[in-house]
Amino acid sequence: xxxxxxxxxxxxxxxxxxxxxxxxxxxxxxxxxxxxxxxxxxxxxxxxxxxxxxxxxxxxxxxxxxxxxxxxxxxxxxxxxxxxxxxxxxxxxxxxxxxxxxxxxxxxxxxxxxxxxxxxxxxxxxxxxxxxxxxxxxxxxxxxxxxxxxxxxxxxxxxxxxxxxxxxxxxxxxxxxxxxxxxxxxxxxxxxxxxxxxxxxxx
Numbered sequence: 105x106x107x108x109x110x111x112x113x114x115x116x117x118x119x120x121x122x123x124x125x126x127x128x129x130x131x132x133x134x135x136x137x138x139x140x141x142x143x144x145x146x147x148x149x150x151x152x153x154x155x156x157x158x159x160x161x162x163x164x165x166x167x168x169x170x171x172x173x174x175x176x177x178x179x180x181x182x183x184x185x186x187x188x189x190x191x192x193x194x195x196x197x198x199x200x201x202x203x204x205x206x207x208x209x210x211x212x213x214x215x216x217x218x219x220x221x222x223x224x225x226x227x228x229x230x231x232x233x234x235x236x237x238x239x240x241x242x243x244x245x246x247x248x249x250x251x252x253x254x255x256x257x258x259x260x261x262x263x264x265x266x267x268x269x270x271x272x273x274x275x276x277x278x279x280x281x282x283x284x285x286x287x288x289x290x291x292x293x294x295x296x297x298x299x300x301x302x303x304x305x306x307x
Contacts, residue, residue: 144188144240145248146274150267155277158261158268163254167263171227176212177267177285177303187300188272190214191239197229206235212302213239228254233263236304238270264306271301 149158174194181187192212197204212222228234233253240246250270252263267282280287280296285303289296 143248144272145238146271147250147261148269148271148277150269150282155269155280158252159259161262161264163256163262164264165254167228167254171225173223173225173307174211175305175307176222177305179214179302180286180297181300182297187214188240189238189300189302190241192302193237193239194226195235195237196226228263266306268304268306269301270304271299273299275299
């Protein structure tokens with residue numbers, strides 16, 4: 105478990121150009137909808153019965169004060185492929201004497217030698233929520249950003265306790281369910297391996 109608040113503020117130079125896109129969300133500029141078909145990935149939320157678009161959720165504002173525990177609960181691949189998802193990075197706003205800094209936390213990377221779940225703790229900014237970037241392809245590949253907000257008046261995916269899934273493509277979620285830590289096909293009741301995804305749980 106890693107508390108993002110303990111990260112040295114001098115690491116702000118690590119953000120470089122990647123946060124140019126994420127910074128737009130942090131300063132209130134509307135980010136693309138989760139169902140944007142031009143994206144490589146999509147995000148959904150399991151409400152205990154079905155998968156829903158997290159844009160429709162009611163946020164849990166108290167997370168602003170308490171922060172949240174996150175678990176990357178596995179990387180699931182179709183067949184014997186190496187996968188499209190390369191990494192998951194979280195960005196957290198941390199206050200310092202000279203102002204706030206956006207600090208990256210490298211939450212997960214697609215490595216064959218690392219199959220265990222990653223667990224970490226992040227504080228949550230009341231003004232900016234949390235930004236996650238999903239690496240696509242190799243280390244020099246593209247990044248897709250998801251801004252999870254605790255502000256009900258801000259458009260975009262909302263942050264609350266529960267399980268999110270970040271998937272390659274846009275699966276037809278009505279045909280799937282979450283069971284025993286993996287996605288199952290509602291028709292067969294068996295784990296589905298037709299698309300790549302990672303699970304991100306908030307507690």
